[in-house]
Amino acid sequence: MFKKPFIIAEIGLNHNGKLDLAKKSIIAAARSGVDAVKFQNFKTEDFINDKKITHEYKFKGKIIKQSLFQICKNSEYKNNWTSSLVSLCKKLKIEFLSTPTSFEGVDHLKKFKLKYIKNGSDYITNIELIKYMAKKKFKIILSTGMSYKKDIDVAVKTIKKISNIQPIILHCVSQYPTEDIYLNLNRINSIKKKYKTFVGFSDHTDSFEAAVQAISHGSMVFEKHFTLNKNLKG
Numbered sequence: 001m002f003k004k005p006f007i008i009a010e011i012g013l014n015h016n017g018k019l020d021l022a023k024k025s026i027i028a029a030a031r032s033g034v035d036a037v038k039f040q041n042f043k044t045e046d047f048i049n050d051k052k053i054t055h056e057y058k059f060k061g062k063i064i065k066q067s068l069f070q071i072c073k074n075s076e077y078k079n080n081w082t083s084s085l086v087s088l089c090k091k092l093k094i095e096f097l098s099t100p101t102s103f104e105g106v107d108h109l110k111k112f113k114l115k116y117i118k119n120g121s122d123y124i125t126n127i128e129l130i131k132y133m134a135k136k137k138f139k140i141i142l143s144t145g146m147s148y149k150k151d152i153d154v155a156v157k158t159i160k161k162i163s164n165i166q167p168i169i170l171h172c173v174s175q176y177p178t179e180d181i182y183l184n185l186n187r188i189n190s191i192k193k194k195y196k197t198f199v200g201f202s203d204h205t206d207s208f209e210a211a212v213q214a215i216s217h218g219s220m221v222f223e224k225h226f227t228l229n230k231n232l233k234g
Helices: 021-031 069-074 079-092 102-109 125-135 147-164 185-196 211-218
Strands: 006-012 038-039 054-059 061-065 095-100 116-119 139-143 168-172 198-203 221-225
Touching: 006 021, 021 038, 054 069, 054 125, 054 147, 061 069, 079 095, 079 102, 095 102, 095 116, 095 185, 102 147, 125 139, 125 147, 139 211, 139 221, 147 185, 168 185, 185 198, 198 211, 211 221
Parallel strands: 006 038, 006 221, 038 095, 116 139, 139 168, 168 198, 198 221
Antiparallel strands: 054 061
């Protein structure tokens, strides 16, 4: 399927809730040579109930402490963006994909006849959502960070039972950034051997060497977080 590495720029929340920044990010990603960009069309209420949970991050050398609910709410993707962003991606000859957190989110993406859909590693046990994605005939990119082997087994079995479209399974370490000692790139080979499907690498290191090495382990799909400026607020 992939004759060369397929590189996904994970824009994620780095649009900071602004359409103009989302577009500028897509253009910059395309110019850098990626094959796809990815967003997250979630609703904060789908995964955060407790508004008292706080999160700390660095901004201009200072530690900022905020409500996690509010951080995510401020960075929510707007569904009315999709038409213009998909059109921009087509113009730039790259793929548009996103990570939904609900059936409604899956349905929204399906309207645009997208080839790929991403299931986040924090949702690998949401079998009903994965089942719904498979029924909609997407090629599912399945991230495996924070998962046990049995979680991957059930998710892949579910997809293959419903759809004849092989999933892409991403080796992922959910540590930001990931230290080299925890990378365990041999897991890429293990996943490929066990599930006999396309395998990739969701790279959370702060460099590029791990992705280069992952190619020798059989990875042909790569996801890397992408921002226009690391000093942006958010």
